[in-house]
Amino acid sequence: MKFKVDTRRICEALSACESLSSKCASQNIKNPILLQAPGEGGICLIATDSENFLRITINAKVYETGEARLPLEELQAILSLCSDNSLFIQIENGQLYLTSGTCKFEIPAMLIEDFPKMDFKEPEGMAVVFVPGELHRYLRLTQYARIRETEEPWKKPLMGTSLERTGKRLCFASSDTKRVAWVYATVVDDAGISQSILSQMFVNNVLKLIPEDQEIKLSIYENTVLVSCETHQLKGKLVEGKYPIWQTQIRKMGNTVVFDRQTLLSSFKAVSIVDEHVKLKIEDGICVISPVCESEGSVKSIWPLPGNPPYVEVNFIASNIIEGLGSMDSDEVELGYNNDIDGISHVMFKMVGVKVSNFFYVVMPLIFGKKGKRCRGKNV
Numbered sequence: 001m002k003f004k005v006d007t008r009r010i011c012e013a014l015s016a017c018e019s020l021s022s023k024c025a026s027q028n029i030k031n032p033i034l035l036q037a038p039g040e041g042g043i044c045l046i047a048t049d050s051e052n053f054l055r056i057t058i059n060a061k062v063y064e065t066g067e068a069r070l071p072l073e074e075l076q077a078i079l080s081l082c083s084d085n086s087l088f089i090q091i092e093n094g095q096l097y098l099t100s101g102t103c104k105f106e107i108p109a110m111l112i113e114d115f116p117k118m119d120f121k122e123p124e125g126m127a128v129v130f131v132p133g134e135l136h137r138y139l140r141l142t143q144y145a146r147i148r149e150t151e152e153p154w155k156k157p158l159m160g161t162s163l164e165r166t167g168k169r170l171c172f173a174s175s176d177t178k179r180v181a182w183v184y185a186t187v188v189d190d191a192g193i194s195q196s197i198l199s200q201m202f203v204n205n206v207l208k209l210i211p212e213d214q215e216i217k218l219s220i221y222e223n224t225v226l227v228s229c230e231t232h233q234l235k236g237k238l239v240e241g242k243y244p245i246w247q248t249q250i251r252k253m254g255n256t257v258v259f260d261r262q263t264l265l266s267s268f269k270a271v272s273i274v275d276e277h278v279k280l281k282i283e284d285g286i287c288v289i290s291p292v293c294e295s296e297g298s299v300k301s302i303w304p305l306p307g308n309p310p311y312v313e314v315n316f317i318a319s320n321i322i323e324g325l326g327s328m329d330s331d332e333v334e335l336g337y338n339n340d341i342d343g344i345s346h347v348m349f350k351m352v353g354v355k356v357s358n359f360f361y362v363v364m365p366l367i368f369g370k371k372g373k374r375c376r377g378k379n380v
Contacts, residue, residue: 001035001037001064001065001066001067001068001089001090001091001092002037002062002063002064002088002089002090002091003037003043003060003061003062003063003064003088003089004060004061004063004086004087004088004089005042005043005058005059005060005061005086005087005089006058006059006060006085006086006087007079007082007084007085007086007087007100008085009058009059010045010058010079010087011076011079011080013045013056013058014033014045014072014075014076014079015076016047016054016056016209016232017031017033017045017047017054017056017072018031018047018072018076019208019209020047020048020049020052020054020205020209021033021047021048021049021072031047031071031072031073032069032070032071032072032110032114032115033045033046033047033069033070033072033075034046034047034067034068034069034070034112034115035067035068035069035070035091036066036067037060037062037064037065037066037067038062038065039062039065041057041059042057042058042059042060042062043057043058043060043062044056044057044058045058046115046118047072048116048118049201051199051201051202051236051237052201052202052205052234052235052236053116053118053120053234053235053236054205054209054232054233054234054235055118055120055232055233055234055235056231056232057230057231057232058231066091067112068091068096068109068110068112069109069110069111069112069114069115070096070107070109070110071107071110074107075096075107078098078105078107081103081105082098082100082101082103083100083101083103084100084101084103086100087099087100088100091109094108094109095107095108095109096108096109118235120226120228120233120235122217122219122226122228123219123221126219126220126221127217127218127219127228128170128185128193128217128218128219129215129216129217130185130215130216130217130218131215132212132213132214132215132216133212133213134185134186134216135206135210135216135218135227136206136207136210136212137329138172138183138185139161139172139203139206139207140207140327141172141181141183141327141328141359142161142172142173142174142181142182142183142327143161143174143200143203143204143207144174144181144323144324144327145174145175145176145179145180145181145323145324145361160174160197160198160199160200160202160203160239161173161174161197161198161200161203162174162175162195162196162197162198162243162246163193163195163196163197163198163220164194164195164196165193165194165195166184169184169185169186170184170185170193171183171184171185172185173243173246175243175246177246178320178363178364179320179324179361179362179363179364180246180361180362181324181327181359181360181361181362182246182359182360183358183359183360184358193218193220195243196220196225196238197238197239197240197241197243198225198238198239199236199237199238199239201236202225202234202236205234205236206227206234209232209234210227210229210232210234211229211231211232214229214230214231214232215229215230216228216229217229220238223237223238223240224236224237224238225237225238252338253336253337253338253346253348254336254337254338255309255310255312255336255337255338256334256335256336256337257282257287257305257309257334257335257337258332258333258334258335258352259287259332259333259334259335260331260332261325261328261330261331261332261333262331263303264289264325264333264335265322265325265326266301267289267301268289268318268321268322268325269318269322270299270301271289271290271291271299271300271301271318272318272319272322273299274291274298274299275291275292275293275318276317276318276319277291277292277293277315277316277317277318277366278290278291278292278315278316278317278318278321279291279292279294279313279314279315279316280312280313280314280315280316280347281312281313281314282305282309282310282311282312282313283311283313284308285304285305285306285307285308285309286302286303286304286305287302287303287304287305288300288301288302289301289302292315292366312337314337314347314365315365315366316347316363316365316366317366320363321363324349324361324363325349328349328351328359328361329351330351330352331352332351332352333349333350333351333352334349334350334351334352335347335348335349336348336349336350346362346363346364346365347362347363347365348360348361348362348363349361349362349363
């Protein structure tokens, strides 16, 4: 195998491979990569963390085709010493010979049979196509509202993002049963996608490793998910099991108020410094955000509202609101709420004035026992 490649591009690709395989490194497993020179389209670098596979294609001038398994850390260390803009790499008789300007290096290759095989071929008619930045935006809007931990540590929590077809729209949703964030994607063709669950690790890798400035294809088939663009492909397994039935948390909101998103977010952040349990109260045209356990001198955020919205008073865990508002990218948000017969209010946030306005975030209220309110974890 012989080829000539741009130094900067191969260094960037190796850095992405290192990010994916860092899990193996934490387990003291040596990180190998698979280097392929198929002859057309340049060279390919393939890395794995044992659960996900990443393939990056780089433009290169290939003189001889072939493939080799190489130690990632050693290759990165050598490339850090190269100052020339291009590299010439030759692999022969189990050895890699690298030339950069006047510098020459040699490292042994590894047994290629030990690298797991993976097919990155996209099945025909199975892909949903997203314009640049669209898939990343949907995942960012929803991926935070997930199960973080379980009261039974011996059981693996079901984490990740649910994909579900509703007519011709693809719905991205995340829920931890106490809140749910969901967004409807633009109209898509029939790509054979039914209800599927993307693992949280796979979602994080998409956001971290797949470029946003390229058109992206999402394919789901045979319990496998493949995200691909012109230069990158990421493949992993779907999560097996049933996702929380988040649709039961959705209620029709009878009352709505529009807020400046940044002002509302800053208010919750300021009050959360004092108490993680925050109260939102709307009464007589005034909105007040304060700690649930108010005391003299407590931090409060008060501002008038247009019109005279109906009364509501509801308590939240501050981080649930902060994460939701922080993920949005609109200037304004619409807050919808109801006053149920049992006195418990449900609140839903919706972005206003942006292209993707079909995003919704419902947060369940923080309910205290009848004996009294809980202040900093104690009942009083």
